[in-house]
Amino acid sequence: MTDGQRSPTSDGQIVVSGLTKQYKNVRAVNNLSFTVAPGRVTGFLGPNGAGKTTTLRMLLNLVTPTAGTATISGRRYADLTDPLRHVGAILEASSAHKGRTGVNHLRVICAAAGLPKSRADEALELVGLTPAAKRKFKGYSLGMKQRLGIAAAMLGDPRVLILDEPANGLDPEGIRWMRGFLKNLAHEGRTVLVSSHLLSEMQLLADDVVIIAAGQLVRQGPVEQVLGSMAQGAQVRVRTPQAEALTTALKAQSATVTTDEHGVLLVSGVDAPTIGKAALAAGVELHELTTERPDLERVFLELTAGKAGIR
Ligand SMILES: Nc1ncnc2c1ncn2[C@@H]1O[C@H](COP(=O)(O)OP(=O)(O)OP(=O)(O)O)[C@@H](O)[C@H]1O
Numbered sequence: 001m002t003d004g005q006r007s008p009t010s011d012g013q014i015v016v017s018g019l020t021k022q023y024k025n026v027r028a029v030n031n032l033s034f035t036v037a038p039g040r041v042t043g044f045l046g047p048n049g050a051g052k053t054t055t056l057r058m059l060l061n062l063v064t065p066t067a068g069t070a071t072i073s074g075r076r077y078a079d080l081t082d083p084l085r086h087v088g089a090i091l092e093a094s095s096a097h098k099g100r101t102g103v104n105h106l107r108v109i110c111a112a113a114g115l116p117k118s119r120a121d122e123a124l125e126l127v128g129l130t131p132a133a134k135r136k137f138k139g140y141s142l143g144m145k146q147r148l149g150i151a152a153a154m155l156g157d158p159r160v161l162i163l164d165e166p167a168n169g170l171d172p173e174g175i176r177w178m179r180g181f182l183k184n185l186a187h188e189g190r191t192v193l194v195s196s197h198l199l200s201e202m203q204l205l206a207d208d209v210v211i212i213a214a215g216q217l218v219r220q221g222p223v224e225q226v227l228g229s230m231a232q233g234a235q236v237r238v239r240t241p242q243a244e245a246l247t248t249a250l251k252a253q254s255a256t257v258t259t260d261e262h263g264v265l266l267v268s269g270v271d272a273p274t275i276g277k278a279a280l281a282a283g284v285e286l287h288e289l290t291t292e293r294p295d296l297e298r299v300f301l302e303l304t305a306g307k308a309g310i311r
Contacts, residue, residue, distance in 0.1 A: 012038030018068035030215035043206030088153030142169035239288035
């Protein structure tokens with residue numbers, strides 16, 4: 001199939017199907033299936049050793065699967081006619097010849113990939129590195145190296161981006177920049193698949209998540225749906241000097257009430273207005289009433305509990 005004949009429905013879509021990788025003693029990835037849609041940022045999450053990097057490496061034809069397939073726009077990476085123009089990837093912190101300038105590093109890649117060298121300047125501009133274009137790589141900070149890696153991934157103006165831990169080593173400003181940059185790429189209709197350990201960051205960045213543990217799929221879907229599917233649901237934090245009286249009143253309404261180590265009541269099964277009304281009716285004084293939605297970190301820990309990542 002040529003680019004012109006590509007099926008519009010599969011364009012930019014990543015499909016992982018029954019993917020398995022058996023190393024000598026470890027089944028790093030075990031019958032894994034998921035899809036990644038264009039126009040969205042998808043967070044690829046899992047504890048250490050869950051199989052994320054192995055999966056991404058199989059997607060990019062750097063590791064041969066034991067079984068199953070991984071395709072991008074309906075084709076295996078190895079079968080893409082012009083892979084750099086289709087897929088941009090960063091699998092580890094960017095490395096370059098120490099004495100080479102940022103712009104020359106990118107020009108070397110352009111030359112090898114048959115891309116015009118003007119793309120090097122455009123990609124540097126895209127990641128905000130133009131002021132450092134002529135500085136040598138050895139003088140780059142970790143954050144600048146990460147940006148250079150992204151610039152390299154963007155050289156072919158790819159419609160699919162695959163990034164393994166791109167926020168590693170970035171300071172808060174760098175992380176905020178990365179978030180805006182990746183969201184914008186998705187907004188342009190590109191497919192953005194990002195693995196990360198930074199769950200709070202993923203909650204801000206990702207539209208969808210794919211969560212794996214011990215090489216297997218645990219959950220996939222839109223972030224909101226995954227958060228909403230948790231049995232625990234929202235809980236309300238309540239501080240009161242009359243905890244016992246309020247607990248009795250809430251239990252009468254079938255609420256579940258537990259107490260944390262600071263004596264704060266954690267209430268589920270009823271919402272904040274219901275708790276406020278019950279407190280008023282019981283003559284109980286309230287010092288705090290806060291609804292806490294489950295966050296990705298809590299959900300992740302709950303979903304992956306007992307599925308030790310390190311194998
Ligand atoms: N080349 C290899 N040979 C043998 N075992 C390997 C190889 N590569 C990975 N593994 C094992 O496969 C499992 C999955 O590793 P992988 O690096 O894919 O996990 P990960 O989710 O990316 O982890 P982390 O978050 O720690 O980077 C681990 O148990 C790892 O030790």
